[in-house]
Amino acid sequence: xxxxxxxxxxxxxQGGLLGLIAVGFSLVWGxxxxxxxxxxxxxxxxxxxxxxxxxxxxxxxxxxxxxAAAVLFGLGYGLQRWLINLVVNGPVFITLLLTxxxxxxIVQAMNIAFSADYRSIPTSYAGNSLHLGGVRVxxxxxxxxxxxxxxxxxxxxxxNRTRTGLSIMATGMDRGAARLMGIRARHVYALTFxxxxxxxxxxxxxxxxxxxxxxxxxxxxxxxxxxIAVLGGLGNMYGALIGGLVIGLVEAWAGQYLSxxxxxxxxxxxxxxxxxxxxxxxxxxxxYAARLEV
Amino acid sequence: MRSRSAVLASAVACSLVLAACGSKGEAPSGGSGGxxxxxxxxxxxxxxxxxxxGKLTQEGYQLCQDKVNAQGGVPVGGKKLKLAIQFQDDTSxxxxxxxxxxxxxxxxxxxxLASYGSANTEAQAxxxxxxxxxxxxxxxxxxxxxxxxxxxTFAVLSPATEYASSIVKSIAELAQPKPKTVVFLSAxxxxxxxxxxxxxxTAKEQGFTVLSPQYFPNGTSDVSSSLIKVKGxxxxxxxxxxxxxxxxxxxxxxxELGVAPAGGFGETVAPPTPDFAKTLGGQAENVxxxxxxxxxxxxxxxxxxxxxxxxxxxxxxxxxxAEYHDAEASAACLALVLAxxxxxxxxxxxxxDALAALDTTSFFGQIKFDATGQNxxxxxxxxxxxxxxxxxxxxxxxxxxxxVWPGTAP
Numbered sequence: 173x174x175x176x177x178x179x180x181x182x183x184x185x186q187g188g189l190l191g192l193i194a195v196g197f198s199l200v201w202g203x204x205x206x207x208x209x210x211x212x213x214x215x216x217x218x219x220x221x222x223x224x225x226x227x228x229x230x231x232x233x234x235x236x237x238x239x240a241a242a243v244l245f246g247l248g249y250g251l252q253r254w255l256i257n258l259v260v261n262g263p264v265f266i267t268l269l270l271t272x273x274x275x276x277x278i279v280q281a282m283n284i285a286f287s288a289d290y291r292s293i294p295t296s297y298a299g300n301s302l303h304l305g306g307v308r309v310x311x312x313x314x315x316x317x318x319x320x321x322x323x324x325x326x327x328x329x330x331x332n333r334t335r336t337g338l339s340i341m342a343t344g345m346d347r348g349a350a351r352l353m354g355i356r357a358r359h360v361y362a363l364t365f366x367x368x369x370x371x372x373x374x375x376x377x378x379x380x381x382x383x384x385x386x387x388x389x390x391x392x393x394x395x396x397x398x399x400i401a402v403l404g405g406l407g408n409m410y411g412a413l414i415g416g417l418v419i420g421l422v423e424a425w426a427g428q429y430l431s432x433x434x435x436x437x438x439x440x441x442x443x444x445x446x447x448x449x450x451x452x453x454x455x456x457x458x459x460y461a462a463r464l465e466v
Numbered sequence: 467m468r469s470r471s472a473v474l475a476s477a478v479a480c481s482l483v484l485a486a487c488g489s490k491g492e493a494p495s496g497g498s499g500g501x502x503x504x505x506x507x508x509x510x511x512x513x514x515x516x517x518x519x520g521k522l523t524q525e526g527y528q529l530c531q532d533k534v535n536a537q538g539g540v541p542v543g544g545k546k547l548k549l550a551i552q553f554q555d556d557t558s559x560x561x562x563x564x565x566x567x568x569x570x571x572x573x574x575x576x577x578x579l580a581s582y583g584s585a586n587t588e589a590q591a592x593x594x595x596x597x598x599x600x601x602x603x604x605x606x607x608x609x610x611x612x613x614x615x616x617x618x619t620f621a622v623l624s625p626a627t628e629y630a631s632s633i634v635k636s637i638a639e640l641a642q643p644k645p646k647t648v649v650f651l652s653a654x655x656x657x658x659x660x661x662x663x664x665x666x667x668t669a670k671e672q673g674f675t676v677l678s679p680q681y682f683p684n685g686t687s688d689v690s691s692s693l694i695k696v697k698g699x700x701x702x703x704x705x706x707x708x709x710x711x712x713x714x715x716x717x718x719x720x721x722e723l724g725v726a727p728a729g730g731f732g733e734t735v736a737p738p739t740p741d742f743a744k745t746l747g748g749q750a751e752n753v754x755x756x757x758x759x760x761x762x763x764x765x766x767x768x769x770x771x772x773x774x775x776x777x778x779x780x781x782x783x784x785x786x787x788a789e790y791h792d793a794e795a796s797a798a799c800l801a802l803v804l805a806x807x808x809x810x811x812x813x814x815x816x817x818x819d820a821l822a823a824l825d826t827t828s829f830f831g832q833i834k835f836d837a838t839g840q841n842x843x844x845x846x847x848x849x850x851x852x853x854x855x856x857x858x859x860x861x862x863x864x865x866x867x868x869x870v871w872p873g874t875a876p
Contacts, residue, residue: 175698290711291741292714301721310722386518388517392685432689432692435683
């Protein structure tokens with residue numbers, strides 16, 4: 173029983189972190205119909221920013237993540253505003269190719285700048301754990317989970333309650349109509365991509381605090397984000413968090429009751445089953461996929 | 467719109483074709499035995515998931531070339547041939563590594579230095595055999611590579627079965643109090659599984675109670691489910707058959723989950739890598755690991771001197787301490803060079819026969835191959851992280867420090 177509770181708790185915490193990794197990917201896909209293959213590279217780059225400010229001035233990663241978010245927001249905004257916007261009206265294949273190229277370039281740049289060595293952002297507390305009966309609650313993962321939930325709630329509030337958020341939503345639903353209403357689509361797209369990159373940066377710093385990273389990890393995070401975004405569903409800001417939690421739990425339980433090598437296979441099996449039953453994901457809204465492109 | 471994407475697609479296709487032609491069309495910089503150079507082909511994982519190890523392997527090969535050429539080259543049949551290693555990036559993919567071996571063959575390069583890791587080397591070995599080339603294997607330790615009857619691949623390093631076995635042997639010999647139960651946590655790739663099988667066999671022979679092993683996906687940074695499973699069984703020793711990422715994850719997550727074996731942790735190849743102690747800080751303390759080579763390895767040769775000199779050379783050229791990845795690469799290159807020298811010829815068949823007959827001491831320890839091409843004559847070293855540094859603790863005659871046991875704080 174203890175090991176079931178422990179696995180469940182650990183899976184939930186891990187799932188929250190996965191949700192944070194994927195939320196930006198889901199946002200960009202939902203609003204702009206761009207499958208951003210450079211998302212994983214943004215996550216790892218965020219980890220390096222968090223690591224670098226920790227190395228320079230000893231900044232705690234839970235503050236450093238805001239630096240990472242700011243840097244990545246700037247990068248994301250610029251990339252979308254002056255590069256991806258040039259082809260955003262093209263077929264999805266073109267943006268796929270472009271972001272794939274960006275991914276290669278960012279990963280190789282990180283290889284050159286930081287080398288391929290494995291790193292981790294050191295803290296005195298992240299590896300400690302609280303005792304809850306027989307169950308251990310790792311402090312770093314608990315904090316990261318808290319960040320993930322807080323970020324998701326903030327994103328929901330931003331999208332639903334602010335003018336900026338509503339214009340993001342409107343552009344996502346119908347770009348032509350939004351422009352007719354005076355929304356500057358180019359700016360909104362850049363803002364959306366910037367926010368997504370910033371969130372990826374925060375997630376990266378969290379990953380670097382509880383685990384390890386190096387440039388080669390980027391591809392894995394992109395794939396993971398893809399699975400979680402599809403599972404949770406696009407067009408709902410809670411989608412990534414829910415998708416992440418499901419994957420986290422499935423992996424934890426699979427590891428506990430089947431062989432540990434089945435983890436990935438089972439996570440994809442769940443994805444397939446969900447897509448059969450609910451093609452637009454667990455909480456996704458179909459109209460995002462059905463909108464008209466002008 | 468359609469026409470624009472069609473143009474783009476054809477542009478991409480053209481450039482791909484051109485790139486392929488370009489690499490084929492390169493003039494060979496001296497085939498084997500031609501001119502005054504000895505061309506050797508090396509496919510390396512310079513990008514992709516093995517970029518880190520690939521880079522170290524390249525350093526090892528490069529240092530070998532520098533050292534040999536500093537003495538005028540390889541004396542072959544009265545002439546001194548300058549070593550000219552051609553490096554190509556295989557992006558850490560076995561298919562590409564194998565294709566590169568074919569490309570070298572097309573260019574007339576018959577002597578090959580292997581890529582990093584068992585998967586790449588296994589893919590290359592099959593092509594080597596078909597093309598009649600010869601390969602010195604620096605980092606492919608999986609016994610499976612040598613169970614297929616190949617005659618042209620020679621590994622300077624100890625086979626995979628020794629990785630965990632050596633740790634088990636060191637514990638059996640030196641640990642006081644002697645632990646009773648051992649559990650293996652293993653990545654699920656072929657190499658790690660072979661390591662686990664070898665380690666479990668030795669552990670049973672040494673009288674340990676061996677719990678059923680736990681497997682997790684290769685390259686994962688989350689091994690929590692395996693740790694939760696073994697927590698209730700209270701093993702005295704946890705041995706990970708792992709690479710660096712999983713090795714770090716075991717130590718980190720064991721702390722998070724309160725898994726504290728009474729004896730300690732052993733983690734094959736993870737602890738000898740400097741990143742291990744750097745990333746884990748104090749948590750790395752006293753973790754055992756196994757290494758193909760350490761700076762206290764006994765033996766010397768005419769190109770590199772002994773292990774201490776080798777360490778100094780790597781430090782001078784690359785600014786970091788020598789790792790076993792550097793050393794095994796240099797040793798593979800050394801084996802090819804010594805074989806060409808002994809054969810007095812650079813044709814692949816002659817070099818192959820000379821490799822099979824090679825029996826020499828070197829900075830890397832003894833280099834001698836059994837009938838399958840494995841170097842079973844060289845023992846592995848066991849290291850322990852002490853005060854943030856990896857020091858050799860076993861075998862006893864090469865030990866730099868005492869064996870700290872139990873390795874975990876009570």
